[in-house]
Amino acid sequence: MTEPIENPALVAAREAQRKINEALDAGRSFRLEAGAGAGKTYSLVAALKRLIAERGPALVQAGQKVACITYTEVARNEIAQEIEDHPAILVDTIHGFSWAFLRQFQKALRDLVAEMDDRKEKVEEGGGVGTKPVDYDLGFFGVDTDRITLSHDDIPEMMAKLLCKEKFRRILSQQFPVIFVDEYQDTHRQFMEAVTDNFLRPATGPLVGLFGDHWQTIYRSEYELAEYPIEEIAKGSNFRSVPAVVDVLNKLRPELHQAVHDPDAKGEARFFHTNAYKGERTNDTHSKEDLLPDLARSTREALMLRLKAEGWDMSKTKVLMLTHNVLAAEQGYPTIAEVFKGRTDLFTKKEDPAIKFFAEVVEPMCAAYGASRYGDMFRAFGSGPAMTKHEDKADWRRDLDALQKLRTEGTIGQVIDHLKATKRPSPPDRLLRRDEELRALNDNPIPEDASALQRYSKLRNIPYREVIEVVKFIEKQTSFATQHSVKGAEFENVLVVLGGGWNHYNWPQLLELVKTKALNSKNTKGFYRARNLFYVSISRPMTRLAVLATQTMPDTALATVKHLFGEDNVEELAVAT
Known part of the structure; x- marks a missing residue:
C-alpha cells in the first residue's frame, strides 16, 4: 500500500514554523515573509500560542507581556479571540498600543508638544503647554x-x-x-x-517578530522592501x-515560490x-488608450455573461475594479467615496463610527422591520422591546416609519438627528461625541488637522440613500469590490478589470x-x-x-501576459460596438 502524498503547502508551512x-x-x-494565501495569521497565532505555553505564567508573574501590534481593529479582534485574550499577550492596533505606553509619560509628552513648530500658534492661543495633562480621545x-x-x-x-531616547527604550x-508587528509593510513608517x-540594527531590546508581505504594500507610499537587518523566513505555502492560479503567482514572483495545498485541484487563470x-x-491625463466608459462597461458585462455560460457561479464571483470613484459611480455612493478619498479603509473596514453604526445596527434593523421580522429587529437593536402598553407599540411604529422615510428621502445628518431624538436605535458614544464636537464649533471653521471631524461634517449633508448602497x-x-479593499480576502472566482482612470496605475507599463x-x-515607484x-x-x-x-x-506587455498565464490562456476579445 503506497503512502499518501503529503500536502506540499503543509510541508512548506511546517518548515517556516520550525x-x-x-x-x-x-x-x-x-x-x-508570507505571500498571499500562505497563512500569515496562522503562523503569528501559532507563535503567540507557543510563547503562552512556554513563558505565559512567567511573563504574568513578572508583570510583562508580549505585544502584538495589528494594522486594524478587525485583525486585533481576530487574533485576541484565537489566543482567548490571554493575560500574557497585549493585542492592539499601533495607536492603542502606543497610547497605552505614551500616556504614562506626561512630562515627556508635554516636551514633545512644545517642540512642534507647526503647532506653536495653536499652543499659544490655548494658553501654552504648562503642566496641562495630555490626552488622546478626540482624534x-x-x-x-x-x-x-x-x-x-x-x-x-x-x-x-x-524610542530614540534610551530611557524609554x-x-x-x-x-x-x-x-510582534502584524502587516509590518503597512505599519506607520516613522514607527518602523x-x-x-533603535532595536534591530544594534540587536538590542525586545525580540521583534515582523509578519507580513512587502509585495502586499498597498496603503503606504513606500512600496519596496525596507531594510530590516534581521533573519528573513520565507513561508512558501499557498493554502488558498x-x-x-499559483503558477501565475510563482512566475510573477519566482523568488518566493509557493507550494500548493492540492496539486490535482482543477481551476483556471485566463487573460482577456x-x-x-x-x-x-x-x-x-489619467487614462490612455482605454475603451470609452460605456464600451468598457458593456465589454465587461459581455465577458461576465460568457463566463457564466462557461460554468462560473456569479454569486461566488467578485469583480475587482481599481478605484472607489469608478465603482461608487456605478454602485450609487459617489459622494461618500469622495469624502473618504485617500482613507477608503475607514469605510470599507467600518472603522468610521457613523458607517459602522449604520452598517451594523441601523440597516439590519430597518431591513428586519421592513420584512416584519421583529425578533431580528430587536436583536439588531440590542435588547428586547420595553412595551408596557399599546401606545408603546404605536410609538415604535411611528419612529421607525419616519426613519424608513428619512432613509430614502433625507440626509445622513437628518437620520442621525432623528435617532438622537428617538433613540431607536441610539447612536453610539463615539458618534455622539463627534456630533457634539461639531456643534461646539458654532459654525466656526473646523481645524485643519481635525480630519475626522471634517469628514463627519461633510457626511451629514449626503443623501442617506448612498449609505444604503x-x-x-x-x-x-454586491459582486463588485475595489482591488484595494480585498486585501486579505478570498473568493471562489475573481474577475480583475485593468483599465485607465487613475494616474497612479499604468497597467500596460507595469x-x-x-x-x-x-x-x-521616474518609473520605479509607479512600478x-x-x-x-x-x-x-x-x-x-x-x-x-x-x-x-x-x-x-x-x-x-502581451509577451509578459503570455509568459505569466500561458499562451493558450490569453485571448483577444472581439469588442461589440
Whole structure:
C-alpha cells in the first residue's frame, strides 16, 4: 500500500514554523515573509500560542507581556479571540498600543508638544503647554485651559520619537520583552524606522517578530522592501488557490515560490485583452488608450455573461475594479467615496463610527422591520422591546416609519438627528461625541488637522440613500469590490478589470517593465505600486481567475501576459460596438 502524498503547502508551512520557533528559542528577531494565501495569521497565532505555553505564567508573574501590534481593529479582534485574550499577550492596533505606553509619560509628552513648530500658534492661543495633562480621545490636536489633546497622526510619531531616547527604550523593553508587528509593510513608517534604528540594527531590546508581505504594500507610499537587518523566513505555502492560479503567482514572483495545498485541484487563470478594437479610445491625463466608459462597461458585462455560460457561479464571483470613484459611480455612493478619498479603509473596514453604526445596527434593523421580522429587529437593536402598553407599540411604529422615510428621502445628518431624538436605535458614544464636537464649533471653521471631524461634517449633508448602497458594498451584498479593499480576502472566482482612470496605475507599463526590468528614477515607484496591487488582485481567487484589460496592450506587455498565464490562456476579445 503506497503512502499518501503529503500536502506540499503543509510541508512548506511546517518548515517556516520550525524556523520561527528556532528564532524564538535563540532570542533572535526575524521577519516572516508570507505571500498571499500562505497563512500569515496562522503562523503569528501559532507563535503567540507557543510563547503562552512556554513563558505565559512567567511573563504574568513578572508583570510583562508580549505585544502584538495589528494594522486594524478587525485583525486585533481576530487574533485576541484565537489566543482567548490571554493575560500574557497585549493585542492592539499601533495607536492603542502606543497610547497605552505614551500616556504614562506626561512630562515627556508635554516636551514633545512644545517642540512642534507647526503647532506653536495653536499652543499659544490655548494658553501654552504648562503642566496641562495630555490626552488622546478626540482624534485632533487642541489646547485649552484644562488639557492638550493629540491628533490621530501624533500618536505613532510621538512613539517613534520616544524610542530614540534610551530611557524609554529601556522601559519598553522591560514591559514588552517580545514585540510582534502584524502587516509590518503597512505599519506607520516613522514607527518602523525607529524600531529598526533603535532595536534591530544594534540587536538590542525586545525580540521583534515582523509578519507580513512587502509585495502586499498597498496603503503606504513606500512600496519596496525596507531594510530590516534581521533573519528573513520565507513561508512558501499557498493554502488558498488552485495550481493554475499559483503558477501565475510563482512566475510573477519566482523568488518566493509557493507550494500548493492540492496539486490535482482543477481551476483556471485566463487573460482577456481588447487590442482588436480599433475605434476611438481615451486620451486624457489619467487614462490612455482605454475603451470609452460605456464600451468598457458593456465589454465587461459581455465577458461576465460568457463566463457564466462557461460554468462560473456569479454569486461566488467578485469583480475587482481599481478605484472607489469608478465603482461608487456605478454602485450609487459617489459622494461618500469622495469624502473618504485617500482613507477608503475607514469605510470599507467600518472603522468610521457613523458607517459602522449604520452598517451594523441601523440597516439590519430597518431591513428586519421592513420584512416584519421583529425578533431580528430587536436583536439588531440590542435588547428586547420595553412595551408596557399599546401606545408603546404605536410609538415604535411611528419612529421607525419616519426613519424608513428619512432613509430614502433625507440626509445622513437628518437620520442621525432623528435617532438622537428617538433613540431607536441610539447612536453610539463615539458618534455622539463627534456630533457634539461639531456643534461646539458654532459654525466656526473646523481645524485643519481635525480630519475626522471634517469628514463627519461633510457626511451629514449626503443623501442617506448612498449609505444604503455603501452598506451593500461593505457587507459583500454586491459582486463588485475595489482591488484595494480585498486585501486579505478570498473568493471562489475573481474577475480583475485593468483599465485607465487613475494616474497612479499604468497597467500596460507595469506589464512591459516586468519583462524589460528597465527601471529608472521616474518609473520605479509607479512600478512597485502597480505591481503590488496587481499581485494582491490576482491572488484572491480559490478556483477561477480572469483578467480583463480594456487598455491597449503593447507587444512587450502581451509577451509578459503570455509568459505569466500561458499562451493558450490569453485571448483577444472581439469588442461589440
